[in-house]
Amino acid sequence: MNFLKTKFRSYYLHPSIEFPKRFDRREYAFILFGEGTMHRHISFSSKENLLTYLHLKSPAHVYYSSAYYRNPSAGTMKEKEWMGADLIFDMDADHIAGASKMTYEEMLLKVKEELKKLLSFLMDDFGFRKRDIRIYFSGGRGYHCHVSHPDVIHLGSQERREIVDYITGRGLNIKEIVRERSIQREYFADKTLEINPNKGGWEGRIARGIIDFLKEISEMDRNKAIEVLMEMDGVGEKTASSLYDSLTEERIRRLENGKMDQSTEFRRIAQPLIKKLSVSMHGSTDEPVTADIKRLIRLPGSLHGKTGLKVTAVDIEKIDEFNPLRDAVVFGEEIIKVEVKRAVEIKMMDNEFKLEKGVHELPEYLAVFLVARKMGEVSQ
């Protein structure tokens, strides 16, 4: 039997599976080692049966449906009879710009940042409580966020799409949100942008974004600040330097009171700044996936066939401390000879490994990880 399958089987002897709510209404799907196709439309009437299946087949990938159905094992959607679905956000490194150039650890860190933004949206704007939200490390290159509040279960695809659009800022109408007001002076009209950091929704988010950004700029030294400002569309050196000089303490105070005004420079950067900020605040949640009301997701507690890591629950309070290469590892220290195909540097279980190409004696957890990622092979 293949090395990975043997290792997976040893885990599935006593796995720590977290069964989804309404366990018997879900469809399950598996990909077995050595097979490219997915076994779908499977349901289990008891948890014991699922555990037996896992042990016998020791699959490479295990999924269940975010939806629950009247007949989960039926072959067509119509016969399945959709009853509802959890709201799932899939935060994966695939959707992050430049991910291909990052190391595994850097990638996961970046996804964590996106995850935190998502949580802020879900809790501050959508009002979900911590206990409605569960976060799982996917075992691969990202995190899954499950919302299973009774309110959202029956939402259709169109309504889920609205939620995704909200989080990613798609369709955001900046003119509607930041109003320009003309103040008639004696000989001329002065235009003021009104922002309100205390408002809810995107209006407040954008206002706080502007204030934080300009504060940050004002605290930088002159050259650095001008450099940062000039990265924005339509901002030249002249605008940048005169803006930096205008950011007096008094101006920052006025800004905090929601008045962004007077100086031509301010006006010139307002639009590009808002744009830049709203883009930088965009979540990178996998859109089609979230709006899909019948997708498959990895079963918490199962192993990911391409890393050997466990789909692991992450405490919402301890996201920063969570380290997949320590906390999602299920294998032990038994020494295994592995032929490493190319040089690898990795920190796993808090141990630093610097491996050259060639045969090494490695702990089981690292051996599984390297073999699963196709970075090494077990040598006899």
Next chain:
Amino acid sequence: MARYPFISEAKEWVKEEGVGIDEILFDSIYERARARGRERVIQAVEHGMVKDVPLITEIDCVMEIFSYPVARMIVVATGSEYLIRRYALAEAKRAYENMKNEDVGFIEQMAEEFGIAISGNRIHFVHYLKYAPTWDLKWKLVNREMRKGNVILEKHEIARLIQEAIRKKIQNELLYMFAPPEVKKVFGKEIEEIKKKVSFREEKNRMEEVDASLFPPCIKNLISATKSGMNVPHVGRFTMVTFLNAVGMEVDEILKIFSASPDFNEEKTRYQIEHITGKISGTDYAPPKCDTIRTWGLCFPDDLCRRVRHPLSYYRLKRRRR
């Protein structure tokens, strides 16, 4: 109550009055209710909105209330789904116009009647999404102030959501209602007349709505490829069907395009079209935007394409120029 004859209070009242269908249809006392009922339907057909009448005396109100079930029977007796949709919208619009001028307490009561939970000017986003016309940018959730799950709205905006709830309710009721045979006896002439008007309008609408010469090149390509029997990839079929559905083409017409397809299977294709257009799935899929069509390799842009980011904008733009 007479202004909102579809609320449960009005229904209760009609029940308690103990007036039978026969009386409403034949008794000379209710001649006014019958005339007004007829008028409601005709206004819906012609103006897309039921108009208010002065309600001064109690008898005015009684006739107004009874005219509502009369109108419903006429609509159902025509057997036209188009009319059911149009009539439901016309009644809902009238209700909206009236609600705008009511006080907050009344609006809250109406919201409760339709199962929309509001407290003051706040509504939970789940309820908001159910009824808000989010195809309109200004109603998109992202452009709304939302705090802790509650969307903050103005009074008239809440009334607009209730309008949609009313429309859905009336429409669903009528789709499953049968008209008693006597209705045809009493309103035979009117029903024929209304049917004629409706089918004329439907026809006109369709001609107005779908002009294939104005389609963007990507859709034209997909249609001609499908018609000539080429095997179009799934994403191409999806793009085409969602687009044609969005511009108002009926399932049968879309089906015709596919009939030349080498693997044409009417039953299967109909199922798929009805799924995509929301007849089965309940989800009316929107056509993909230009970016997506481009990544699928289906985009063959012309000059006008540079000015749009969505195939539907292309169509609208061109129609306006015509």
